[in-house]
Amino acid sequence: MQKINPLGLTITAMIAMIAMIMTSTMVNVAIPDIMGAFGVGQDQAHWISTGFLSTMTAGMLLNGWLVATFGPRNIFIATLTFFSIAGVLGQHVSSFEAAVLARFAQGLCAGIIQPLALSTVYLAYPPSQRGVAMGWFGLGIVFGPTIGPFLGGLIIDQFEWRLLFSATVPIMVVAAFMASIFMPGRDPNTKPVSLNVISFILIITSIMLLLNGISIGQQNGWDTDNVFLMLFGAIVALIIFLFRELKSHSPLLQLRLFSYRNYVASALIAFIFGAGMFGSLYIIPVLVQTIQGFSAFKAGLMLLPGGIVSMIVFPMAGRLSTAVDPSHTIAVGLAIFGLSCWLLADIGMLTSFWIIALLVAFGRVGLGLVMPSLNLSSMNSVPAELVPYAAGTLNFIRMTGASIGVSVLAIIIDYRTIGNGADLLTTQTPDNTPSVETIRMISEKLSHLGLNSNEGSLAAISYFKALLSLKAQELAFQEGHIALCILFMVGVIATTLLFRRKPDI
Known part of the structure; x- marks a missing residue:
């Protein structure tokens, strides 16, 4: 059985969680700047925030399979690395679509880290101490969106909005180093978990079709064929997903x-x-x-x-x-x-x-x-x-x-x-x-x-x-x-x- 340092693990998980949640709200104060830089309106600019949140849900669904297959430590470090790369690339994009794509990648990483950090901290403590540990961990989660807009505004006023994409990269480097020390590796007794790829594609397709249908409906009109097909496709994909989930063994x-x-x-x-x-x-x-x-x-x-x-x-x-x-x-x-x-x-x-x-x-x-x-x-x-x-x-x-x-x-x-x-x-x-x-x-x-x-x-x-x-x-x-x-x-x-x-x- 692996020996775990609960305090070190908690600090490691909180550092990564706070930085990622901070990134999700930090960019909100940059929406007017982004609208001006790329010449887009509210009906498109919201994708900077919505894109992060929507792929975050996808990451949450992948977490169980990734952790069971590769272990908490490997996934934690790999996700922080991918998040940082996406941030650096996002800082230098030349189009609105590329900026949204970078936010998609960062949101996916945040979705993987959130349940991973929560579950590893929860299991690191005996039952009698888990309540206190969850309280402090929850306080850290609240701290991220609290400080995010403040730091985001400071960075925009002193430098430029593009730095918001990569502002947390130094924190990610520290968290990855600490994870190599404190985060547990893969438990050899863990039963392998299969990934239901088709169900995953269906639920993500449903969410993205719905969000795109809402956005395009405002631009082109709600009675257009492509909006109807998107919204109808979202409903169909959701129904098929629910049917498969009822019958699936995983x-x-x-x-x-x-x-x-x-x-x-x-x-x-x-x-x-x-x-x-x-x-x-x-x-x-x-x-x-x-x-x-x-x-x-x-x-x-x-x-x-x-x-x-x-x-x-x-x-x-x-x-x-x-x-x-x-x-x-x-x-x-x-x-x-x-x-x-x-x-x-x-x-x-x-x-x-x-x-x-x-x-x-x-x-x-x-x-x-x-x-x-x-x-x-x-x-x-x-x-x-x-x-x-x-x-x-x-x-x-x-x-x-x-x-x-x-x-x-x-x-x-x-x-x-x-x-x-x-x-x-x-x-x-x-x-x-x-x-x-x-x-x-x-x-x-x-x-x-x-x-x-x-x-x-x-x-x-x-x-x-x-x-x-x-x-x-x-x-x-x-x-x-x-x-x-x-x-x-x-x-x-x-x-x-x-x-x-x-x-x-």
């Missing part, structure tokens, strides 16, 4: 988990929570940079108080979830997150930095309440022999929700920006006294700067059009927050109606 997902009502409830909430949480992490940095004119660093700094609040609430919520029914803390957490989104739907161009920061921090209280309770409720709802599969499946569902949530939210904002712009333009008639008066005042001020009346009028009209465009975007982001609020309220209702007090095992 399934990627243990569908038996869904015979337990509380696990079904946990999975549904995980999907909703993943979509809402990552949607919020995506929308806020883009909003404040686009509407408020914040720098990338200031946008990241604004999210920092919320991350600190999550780190404080997380261990407290973990203890609370063992004292009261987890469904109660889940419902309260979702309600708090939904309320914060409703309040954020009122922010605009003139809202102060600290008001936005405090509203974001308020929502992160809900995040801290939901995560430990959701994990605990899912584990407690299934028999002991299914617990290892329950955690991996729940993560897969949560990240699938995240990729779909970010994609749909970006489409909503892009679609409503166009719609709001058209609505505002229809109100700009000669009878619109406030608009006419505003243009006149702007023209007069420009005339004092040396412009003649014709030049001043043209410049004033151009400036007013820019204001209308900005207002259209502001309204779209507000509607995006309302959509998030509705999503979280659906989660509250589902939690209240679906959870049973006594697990059905």
Whole structure:
């Protein structure tokens, strides 16, 4: 039996996990820069985030087979190496498609590392110490998305956005070296696990067709043939996948988990929570940079108080979830997150930095309440022999929700920006006294700067059009927050109606 240093293993796993999760949120503050660099809109730019999240789900499905075949140490080091290579290549890409491809590769690696790190740390400790170990490990997971936007903004303002792809490479080198010392090798007693290649291809095909169908539907229209074929293909691939999984001797997902009502409830909430949480992490940095004119660093700094609040609430919520029914803390957490989104739907161009920061921090209280309770409720709802599969499946569902949530939210904002712009333009008639008066005042001020009346009028009209465009975007982001609020309220209702007090095992 291999001798394991639990502390060294935990630090190694946390370093890699924090760096990879940090990379997933670090790039969110660079979305406006990426849009400008490659000339793309929200309907395409979201792939920088969505691509990472979608392939992360694929990596989670590969983890069991890779670890059983090659051992934790080999896979850990190889994945960190591949992640670093993708980051260095991504830093020097010349097209948007290549940047997305680099994010695909990094997301795949992050999906492999997340369950690998969690399972190896869990098994490194005796049962009496696992709760404490998971608490510290969970705190590390929260730290990644907390510091990511802040460091990302700092790098963008001081250097350039391309460095975000490779910023964590030095950390990966350190983690790989530590893994060679502390990470266990392959256990010779481990039974070989076969990879269900066809099922893997089917589920990834279903997810990618769905995301592409949503994205292209916004660009080309929802009634076009290619959008219909993509969405129909996604449904067909999913049905075939589920049928194969029911019959397979080596399934990627243990569908038996869904015979337990509380696990079904946990999975549904995980999907909703993943979509809402990552949607919020995506929308806020883009909003404040686009509407408020914040720098990338200031946008990241604004999210920092919320991350600190999550780190404080997380261990407290973990203890609370063992004292009261987890469904109660889940419902309260979702309600708090939904309320914060409703309040954020009122922010605009003139809202102060600290008001936005405090509203974001308020929502992160809900995040801290939901995560430990959701994990605990899912584990407690299934028999002991299914617990290892329950955690991996729940993560897969949560990240699938995240990729779909970010994609749909970006489409909503892009679609409503166009719609709001058209609505505002229809109100700009000669009878619109406030608009006419505003243009006149702007023209007069420009005339004092040396412009003649014709030049001043043209410049004033151009400036007013820019204001209308900005207002259209502001309204779209507000509607995006309302959509998030509705999503979280659906989660509250589902939690209240679906959870049973006594697990059905």
